[in-house]
Amino acid sequence: MDALGASSRDAQAGWVLFRESNYTMELDEINARLTQRGFNSIALRTYDHYRKLERYGYQRYVPINQLDVETLRDPVWV
Numbered sequence: 001m002d003a004l005g006a007s008s009r010d011a012q013a014g015w016v017l018f019r020e021s022n023y024t025m026e027l028d029e030i031n032a033r034l035t036q037r038g039f040n041s042i043a044l045r046t047y048d049h050y051r052k053l054e055r056y057g058y059q060r061y062v063p064i065n066q067l068d069v070e071t072l073r074d075p076v077w078v
Contacts, residue, residue, distance in 0.1 A: 006040040015061040
């Protein structure tokens with residue numbers, strides 16, 4: 001859960017909204033729509049994560065920690 005109490009399910013729902021808006025929806029609008037649909041609001045950290053997912057070309061939601069591992073340039077274990 002993030003600082004606002006959002007679960008992974010909430011973050012995934014927000015990602016769908018963001019992606020379906022062609023990556024243009026702002027954080028406040030995402031949170032308003034999430035609340036309308038019975039989800040918890042997401043934090044700025046999650047919104048920044050959506051932008052990173054977009055930059056890397058992801059269509060499906062990937063959790064923050066997983067994306068960080070997948071996008072490491074110089075993993076210590078390789």
